[in-house]
Amino acid sequence: MSDEGIGLDDAYSVKTPEDNKRLYAKWAATYDSSFVDAKQYRYPKAISEVFDQVVNDSIHRVADIGTGTGLTGMYLSRLRPEVELDGMDISPQMLDQAKLKTRNDASPVYRKLYERDLTQEVPNENPPYEALISSGTFTHGHLGPECLRNLLPLLANNGWLVVGVNNEHFEGKNFAGELASLVEKGAITEPQILRIDVYEPGSVHYGDQARVIVTRAIN
Numbered sequence: 001m002s003d004e005g006i007g008l009d010d011a012y013s014v015k016t017p018e019d020n021k022r023l024y025a026k027w028a029a030t031y032d033s034s035f036v037d038a039k040q041y042r043y044p045k046a047i048s049e050v051f052d053q054v055v056n057d058s059i060h061r062v063a064d065i066g067t068g069t070g071l072t073g074m075y076l077s078r079l080r081p082e083v084e085l086d087g088m089d090i091s092p093q094m095l096d097q098a099k100l101k102t103r104n105d106a107s108p109v110y111r112k113l114y115e116r117d118l119t120q121e122v123p124n125e126n127p128p129y130e131a132l133i134s135s136g137t138f139t140h141g142h143l144g145p146e147c148l149r150n151l152l153p154l155l156a157n158n159g160w161l162v163v164g165v166n167n168e169h170f171e172g173k174n175f176a177g178e179l180a181s182l183v184e185k186g187a188i189t190e191p192q193i194l195r196i197d198v199y200e201p202g203s204v205h206y207g208d209q210a211r212v213i214v215t216r217a218i219n
């Protein structure tokens with residue numbers, strides 16, 4: 001596969017964290033141009049808009065889960081300039097791209113970026129975050145429902161989760177069941193599940209939707 005030809009089929013056919021590292025090492029440099037711009041991918045923007053609508057203004061410390069090239073942070077920083085953002089991703093090459101993203105005032109979008117495998121327990125050297133945001137990372141062969149519990153220790157009590165999940169992945173991997181079990185254990189509040197369009201009208205993928213899990217950690 002040439003770097004220019006990488007696309008959704010490749011992204012959906014990965015199976016392991018190592019597959020993900022290999023795929024995104026190749027894709028990082030062209031992800032924004034050959035995929036985001038070419039396919040009119042609006043997921044990071046849409047998730048940031050949901051975050052802005054549901055999360056109260058007093059929240060300042062946020063982590064972007066599966067940061068990729070940093071588009072979610074970039075959009076969130078435009079809507080919430082006061083938010084301090086860290087990012088976590090398994091791919092150092094994607095994080096190198098995220099490092100280059102800037103806010104409207106030309107400062108870097110992210111305070112710190114961490115290479116983390118989110119299928120495992122996630123080490124955190126910082127005080128717990130007030131909110132986590134994620135787009136495009138809970139999808140086929142990337143992060144499954146069982147990874148939600150790896151994220152909860154990153155949050156302060158009442159910390160927000162605003163997490164996008166690919167629609168078919170949500171159904172096929174029974175995210176609803178995992179969420180119900182986390183509610184039953186007293187780990188999260190009853191979630192709200194929203195829907196967003198992942199691509200702009202005019203995209204070849206227009207019509208693909210994602211669910212957005214909105215809930216709060218009880219820690």
Ligand SMILES: C[S@@+](CC[C@H](N)C(=O)[O-])C[C@H]1O[C@@H](n2cnc3c(N)ncnc32)[C@H](O)[C@@H]1O
Pocket residue numbers: 011017020024043044065066067068069070071072088089090091094116117118119134135136137142143
């Ligand atoms: C489709 S990209 C989405 C990036 C960005 N949030 C966006 O919407 O453009 C998926 C991201 O998940 C990351 N990823 C895949 N598996 C991972 C894992 N096990 N731990 C952490 N990040 C992972 C990839 O490196 C990649 O940056």
